Amino acid sequence: MTVTDPTSPANFIERIIEEDLETNKYDGRVMTRFPPEPNGYLHIGHAKSICLNFGLAETYGGLCNLRFDDTNPTKEEVEYVESIKEDVRWLGFNWDDRLYYASDYFEQLHDYAVQLIKQGQAYVDSLSAEEIREYRGTLTEPGRKSPYRNRSVEENLSLFQSMRAGEFQNGVHVLRAKIDMASGNLNMRDPVMYRILHAEHHRTGDTWCIYPMYDWAHGLCDSIEKITHSICTLEFEDHRPLYEWFLKELGVYQPQQIEFARLNLSQTVMSKRKLLRLVKEGYVNGWDDPRMPTISGLRRRGYTPEAIRDFCERIGVARKDSMVDIKLLEWCVREDLNRRAPRIMGVLRPLRVVVENYPDDTVEELEAINNPEDSTMGTRMVPFSRVLYIERDDFREDPPKKWFRLAPGREVRLRYGYYITCVDVVKDEKTGEIIELRCTYDPATKGGWSPDGRKVRGTLHWVSAEHAIEAEVRLYDYLFIKPNPEEVEEGQDFISNVNPDSLEVLRSCSLEPSVGNAALGSGYQFERLGYFCLDPDSTGSKLIFNRTVTLRDTWAKIEKKMKQDK
């Protein structure tokens, strides 16, 4: 009970697979697939599915295919295909040469449809879309049989042939499976297999004007690819009987469909439709906006594939609807970046500090550790001079209790530098705004140590004004103000929960000179502030950093608690 068996299955799907392996159900094979529809960008919910499918294949010595479910040419585009491939690859998964498209199988799918017609199990229906809906019945009432349901095999064959040949306009006919109009499962009430769509397909062009529906195509694609475990989300549970019916009636190889609960993440939305709305209505700046839960957004934000994979592992796999706290995602990226990100000093809201007793013609290079978690990352030199910037937040004219940082008369340590004491505060005469601090330093404390061993609680980050690199920094907060954006007043929708302050742009930040050669996307820890990465909007003359996530901020908690206690 206290020790987890490391070889035991991590979730119910692994348990099923292990049982199948034991009973030799699929000759010891494990074959999965990730089947996105190329009609939008991948998000963190897809990452869960990707990690699951590719991960399962990996742990059981199987393979996972990447298959585009491109059966609806009116919604799908090559652009999405490319972005999906990039995202899966970036996450660290490899499909080798097993890149497939449902459209690769259109001819086979068509032949199988002909077979079903010949078996008397599919028919061409000529009811309109509205009529089909009416005939389908409701949740509590059975459906009615279409008047076209008893067309002869010959007539069905000929009509279907004409459908394929383009002799009809959109919507005139459909091909339906003949199953059971009285079934309690609506999916079994003669589901549509093919519809007429005179549309250009991103891969097959105008070869086809009839396109297979999901239920018809998906199971057959799985069957053709000899998938063993076809993993999908809970809403397809009702489709499983149909999935099995098609394959059984056709007498072809039958994988098993297994459903799991999709990921919901607090403080964000996950449906493509809603994400699209955020983009279209300008609440964010595109699909890769760092506030978006898309893979491309997370990547731009500075999340690492390792962090995302770790997250997907930690959230587990089950059949229960749930909402994962976004704080777990944040913890995962901190955990990863803490180990790997080089540290630098950067001041977001600079406050000028003049060290009065420091010579104004001197610059010292002080040694700083690149990563205290990893000594192999070495050290670097940072310049120190008479005029510095510190963080405005690190100074209080009238400090509260437990304040370790700078205040009039207080002494603090400048990280890797000297101890300084604030001796004067210079203000703008008109506005009263603090524009400069006058300090003195103790030359004996070079490097941050005092020979007399006196205690200094506060350590501040800083940059030398003369040497600083100016940069823009974008701070991000949650996109929605509520953990569950769907929780709204009557008559409102999730848009009413958009956080108006999810983006704060700081245009004159000062960073230590060593970040001048920062590489795109690589993460840094700005000491005491958080993790940041260079944004692709950067140009040669202007650096732009995104804040990936803050560091844990104990002081903020203390301050918050003190306010609450009052």
Added chain:
RNA sequence: UGGGGGAUCGUCUAGCGGUAGGACGCAUGACUCUGGAUCAUGCUACGGGGGUUCGAAUCCUCCUCCCCCAGCCA
């Protein structure tokens, strides 16, 4: 009032007839040249009622609540 699923700490998840565990979160403390990291300690959980059993989160039964399905979307 059809069909299909699901209910375990605040959150996610383990458990598969034998003392309900882990992670995140939160709280407190230790340590620290990042109020970071780390470490330690703690935190009102088995939806409810019956039953079987020496023993039930687990098996049976009744109930309650939640989710999904009426696209020629996936």
